[in-house]
Amino acid sequence: MAADRRSSWLKGVLDLLVLACLTEGESYGYEISKALAAAGLGEIKGGTLYPVLNRLEEAGLAVGEFRAAERGPGRRYYQLTDQGRRALVEQSASWLEFHTAVRTTLNSAQPGGTS
């Protein structure tokens, strides 16, 4: 039940989080998934992550490049575009504003909370 709720919350912000994972430089699917898990956001399945990467690429916010590897099947590396950086700044501000409103409302509902 708790996992379902977190999954539902994550849907609204996962695109933004994936963009944030690319601010330090290019990354690939599994590395992004690990970074999100390490940040405490839980395990993101490939079936959830790759459609997000596809959406970001289609929207021009990220660009992917497949590179063959000497060993193994190769990886698709993603990096932010300029449009992606701008979108990240704008949407982060919107999300943080929303987050503040949620936190304020929930805090006020706590016993002894302030509005």
Added chain:
Amino acid sequence: MTSSSSSNNNSSSNSVGGSGGSGGDYFAELARLLRAAGLPEQQVATTVADLTGYLAEAESADAYEEFGAPETFAASLVEGRTGEGPGEGAETWKWTADIYADRTYLNHYGDQGWEMEGLDRLGRFVCRRDTQAAMRWEYRREIANNAKERASVAADLALDAWEPCGHWLYFLYFKRPKAASAGPAAALDELVAAPDRQLFLSSTYRGKLKQFVAAAVVTGVLSVLTIHYCGDHMLVPFLIGSVVAAPIGGTIAWRRLKHEAVNAEEA
């Protein structure tokens, strides 16, 4: 750590799931689906390679568990990508109707978001509907005998935002988004399911078809009886008569059909 987001799988049991660490069957099926969706071969290959690497690094034993049902996953991977066929989220429907009912049905289904893209070689209406952002459409039919008349009619109607969307014989079809007259109200919030019919015949057409079949049967029976009872020497005159009568009858029928179509247009 609890799983905060799961893949879009419906069940862990599937014929291509649970195929072991390599997920060979799963990826073969995924590649087939991506190709079928119009993804170029190179992209199919690199996508499968990337996902294979992901699965190996995740040390997941089950591709189905990691990526979900291949049909759903493939659809999400090609979403928004342009291909030769209709895009993801778009429906295509080919159908036909006789000249007495075509505009009625075009407008009826145009109101359900079906946009006519043209006529195929069989004379069927090829319609498309965007399930993500469907709009209402309206249609009209005009008559033109040649390319010059078609251009003239199209130029006149273009002033009112009518766009040609196909022609068959001397019938010209035009479409216009209802937004041109209804504004935002032309947007469709809910879609009626795609029709499962491909043929619409009016009662007028059925009546004429019955008359034609009856006339053909009577003519055939009379011809056979005449030849049978009057002898083979009647065969040649009958064949000559048929050769002469067929084009005359065809021409008369053609003109009458056109006349009715024009009158119906004016009605």
